Amino acid sequence: MLANFKEHITSTMPFLMGKRLLLACSGGVDSVVLAHLCANIELNFAMAHCNFNLRGEESDGDETFVLDLASKLDVEVYVGRFETEAFAKEQGLSVQMAARELRYQWFDELLETKGYDYVLTAHHADDSLETFLINLSRGTGIDGLSGIPEVNGKVIRPLLPFSQNEVLEYANSEGVDWREDSSNASTKYLRNKIRHEIVPSLKELHPAFLQNFLNTQKHLEQTNDLASLYLNELRSKLFREWEGEIKISIAELKKLHPLDAHLYGLLKDFGFTEWEDVKNLLTATSGKKVMSKSHILLKDRDHLILSKIKNRVNVNHLVYLTEGTPDLPVQLKIEEVKTLDKQGENVIFLDKEKLNFPLVLRKRKNGDYFYPFGMEGKKKLSKFFKDEKIDQISKDKQWLLCSNNEIVWVVGKRADERFRVEESTQQIVKITQVK
Missing domain, CATH: 3.50.40.10 (Phenylalanyl-trna Synthetase, Chain B, domain 3)
Structure with missing residues (x-):
């Protein structure tokens, strides 16, 4: 795996060479293997560990393990300690979503204050398959079926072409120690249920199921790229800047077929989810509107007007x-x-x-x-x-x-x-x- 990993980095991610990297390390097998691989090909990285204080002594044990690993690999390490349950309650989030938000907020702070260029995470091909199935079960467009992106801004996922089995085989063959998170065995979480009950059954259907999935996902990504090019060109024709807002002709929208797919493609990036309500705006009376967390879409005579909520002032101000x-x-x-x-x-x-x-x-x-x-x-x-x-x-x-x-x-x-x-x-x- 080491040779394949080095080839993957030099051929598809050469921009990582010579950069200051921050490797997210939980202490689990995936992130520990990523740390060993990065050390072996002499990438310039430090490690960042999140202690979410969710599993008592087990969480503290993970922290101690990562500190020892950093010492063995002779790399700098940062530890963030969070009161995750309190934050989740305060923000009205699930514990998992709260942990994710805290983690990436902290990573962003480290990038800015410590001068790192990218964050490396240890997501692999099986994680991408699980994400695909989660999105499929919830209903999504083609972008949600494209899996986890290898590059997402400053977040890089260099293990995505590799399977969980390859990671485990490398760890066992190289005598790599890691920590097991007891919560990963629980099937009360949707991802764990998919991981332990659904994915094994799918792999039994065909010995090359995971590789076939990766090939299919690549085709979906390419199709998504083509759709994005078309939609960007269409937006440039239909979206008219108007006093800081975007004005869209309803008559021009109605010419698009299939209408539902076009509305979704043109407006999904603005946070809308109630697509039937968006479609109904085309025939609604003036003044009707649909809101997302970030934007308002308003029917005004012959146009839809799209505006950012943060730019709108409270009426009672x-x-x-x-x-x-x-x-x-x-x-x-x-x-x-x-x-x-x-x-x-x-x-x-x-x-x-x-x-x-x-x-x-x-x-x-x-x-x-x-x-x-x-x-x-x-x-x-x-x-x-x-x-x-x-x-x-x-x-x-x-x-x-x-x-x-x-x-x-x-x-x-x-x-x-x-x-x-x-x-x-x-x-x-x-x-x-x-x-």
Whole structure:
């Protein structure tokens, strides 16, 4: 296996040579064998061990074992200790997902603070098969059937072409010691059930089952690459940047066949999972939306508008405004002037005595109304937006400048008649929206 591993690294991962590598080592056979292989071909690596404090003395024993292994291999070692169960409860995660999140967060910190280039993990071909079966059982697209990627950003998996049996044979032939994780024997976890009950049965079907799976997976990866090229080209035609959002023509989407597959391919990277709801947006009324953890997809007349949630401001968010306040969500210049100049969408003049300072910038709320400048009587803000043909995204973005919660200015759109400058006005305030 050593010769094959060296050939694999030099032919497919030559970028690892000469780099500073961080090898994730649990103490189990896979990561211990990876450490020995990397040492034998003289890669420049240190080890990182996570103690999740889930198995008491057994976890502490794993930590001691990894420290001893690092000493034998003469490499640096880092140990991260985590209160995993407390973190899982706090974040509302399963213990397994919490451990994964803690592990990779810590790896990222080590890469950044210690100057390492890549993290090496010991996933092998059997792990990839298990992941394939898990994704298959849950329902997934072709990307979920492509298994574990060998290279995923800074995470590298150099053992993926090798089977669990090859790893074990190397460990036994070379007299490599390792630690057994007692939780790996439990079939209460889905992965372990697949590992111990399903995969052995599949391998009995054909002696070359695992190799055939790897060949099939390679074909799936290549097909996925071709689909990605097509979808990227399609996105460049259909997705239009618009005020920091993405605007997509519904009419153009409806021309795509099969529609379901195209919607999935075009939008899956934005975190959506409720695909029937996404499809229904095409025929829904304006204002309907579907949300993922990171994005909102909104129906607005003849378009879908895709926006990042983190760029959207809470409707109830208040920003108090006083003269000279920096870093406002809307840049406003407030000054006292002697005479009126030209008033427009971005410039208003107000009677200072009619205002109560500090003014407030806020977003719209139900029941808002104002007295549009140049008109008689009040008007609901919702009616004003409708008459001005303002779309849903722009409504959500719209800032209102208020005095005692009364709208002074629909910023950049229309001032309120109640605060206008009159002949009796003694002090004039000029407010300019600085673009």
